[in-house]
Amino acid sequence: MNDTNKLKIFNDPIYGFITIPNALIYDLIQHPYFQRLRRISQMGLSSLVYPGANHTRFHHALGCLHIMQKAIQVLRFKNTEISTDEENALYIAILLHDIGHGPFSHAMEHSIVEDVHHEEISLLFMHKLNVEFNGQLTLAIQIFKEEYHRKFMLQLVSSQLDMDRMDYLKRDSFYSGVEEGKINSDRLIQMMNVVDDVLVIEEKGIFSVEKFLMARRLMYWQVYLHKTSLVAELTLTNTLKRAKELFQKGISVNCSDNLQFFIQNKINLIDFTDIILDKFAQLDDTDIIGALKIWQNHSDFTLSSLSKMIINRDLLKIKMSEEKYTSAQVQDLTEQFSKHENFALLEPKYFIFKGKIRNQAYSKIAEPIRILKKDGSIEDVALISDQLNLRALSKQVTKYFICFPKVLIKS
Structure with a gap:
């Protein structure tokens, strides 16, 4: 009998203690496919500019798992029904969303493999793991592929205000030392709600959304596109x-x-x-x-x-x-x-x-960030923000080199 304690705790410099919620998540983290992310840099060759930027995609994935736990806790508190199976599916989908990244990330997508994007390889890994884990990843795959009927679950995993972006902005800002990338992820998560199975941000959180979008723009110019x-x-x-x-x-x-x-x-x-x-x-x-x-x-x-x-x-x-x-x-x-x-x-x-x-902090074409106003109406953040620069962030800026x-x- 295997007596391994699978309810482990990681000490993370961003969030403090990160807990593994159950044995299935532990086993996925222990799998060689996931452990490989310890040897994949999160920011590629950015350490040539920012010497501290040597953290890995393993760090990032665990951070995403942590804030997904926080988001589910907040939404349940606000009477959004999330079953145990859906909860686990969200954990799996966000944990494995970057598992398909190759060495130094995007350089691989344009050289070693023929324009195969990491999201597509992530999905291949998830299907392979689903076989090994006897179908326990099926619901997570449905969410990842936008095939599940509850829209807000996909938005938590992949949207203009998802757990992925929240973690990488906060984490990359910390390790690179670029203060402009700091965001208040706790505040953003506390302001989340669900209306008609769609993710919204309560109106009092609009300033945190504006700060998030501005931080994303600055991080792209100052760090990712340096x-x-x-x-x-x-x-x-x-x-x-x-x-x-x-x-x-x-x-x-x-x-x-x-x-x-x-x-x-x-x-x-x-x-x-x-x-x-x-x-x-x-x-x-x-x-x-x-x-x-x-x-x-x-x-x-x-x-x-x-x-x-x-x-x-x-x-x-x-x-x-x-x-x-x-x-x-x-x-x-x-x-x-x-x-x-x-x-x-x-x-x-x-x-x-x-x-x-190209740099575009906020897209009007993609799924919008919706603000739940006090009167119960829902509006695109770009339409109700009184920040003129937020509207400017919706425009795609192209630079040539x-x-x-x-x-x-x-x-």
Whole structure:
């Protein structure tokens, strides 16, 4: 008989003590698929800008579980009926919402796998775990896939004011040291209610919602879309693409067995069999770091140079603009670069390129954040807020960038 005590407590620097509510949640946390998240950084390469940002997706998932417990407690207190099965489903859905993230997150989605997003891989993991746990994840999967009839449950897991966003803003702000990202998640949760199975925020919580949206906007510009973090992620993406390109040319690229598999094969969503999913589950940040350390000495000068850039934090120059950069500007930089030594050994497309980033703190198209007014009516927060900047946050802001080697910086 297994006498393991499964009602464990985690000591979290954000919330204090986090409790595991039952044995099923404990067993999911103990599963190797979930334990892998200890080795996946929450903020990718942001630690190159904010040295404290070394927390993991394991931290984040537990934080989401904790505030989901708080939300369910508050909603039940306000007479929203949530059964034990629904409660467990919400815990499972929020706990596993990020389980499909690969090493350094988004860089993997555009290089190692063929535009397969982490949400899709998360769902594959959930289906696999559902088989192992004899169907106990079925309701959680329905909620995750927007197939459950109680709309507010999906909103708690995935919406413009969900447990995921509440935790990552508060957690990432703490670890990065960026004060502008601080939110009052306790206040937001206390102001939650459900009307006709739809999640609402009581009117007296509107200022906390406004602060939440402003914090999200500032965190994106100051942290998630910081130009150094951006160029580091793009460089990593290019490094992995170069490794795949070399393999296709018949050139050996050494790395861990599981990373080697994804470099050697073109993997689309339809290709994710259980065997491939298990191979993906063996990948974490250490595979990438280990590969970069090997590749910095590779005979291919392009792969070697890209790897050294990340290992030594000696990155490309990146310039941001409100205006689009043109192909002619890229060509001009390429021609300038051709005059420098070692140019013949490099592939310019990996070192000189342009792109764009977008930031929209609040979308009028997506499911709105609804405010329950004192007279019982319900309104979109963007329509009733007296903050002009909140309406501005509904507009998508696009910025353009161009990257190139530092040797091209004109004095």
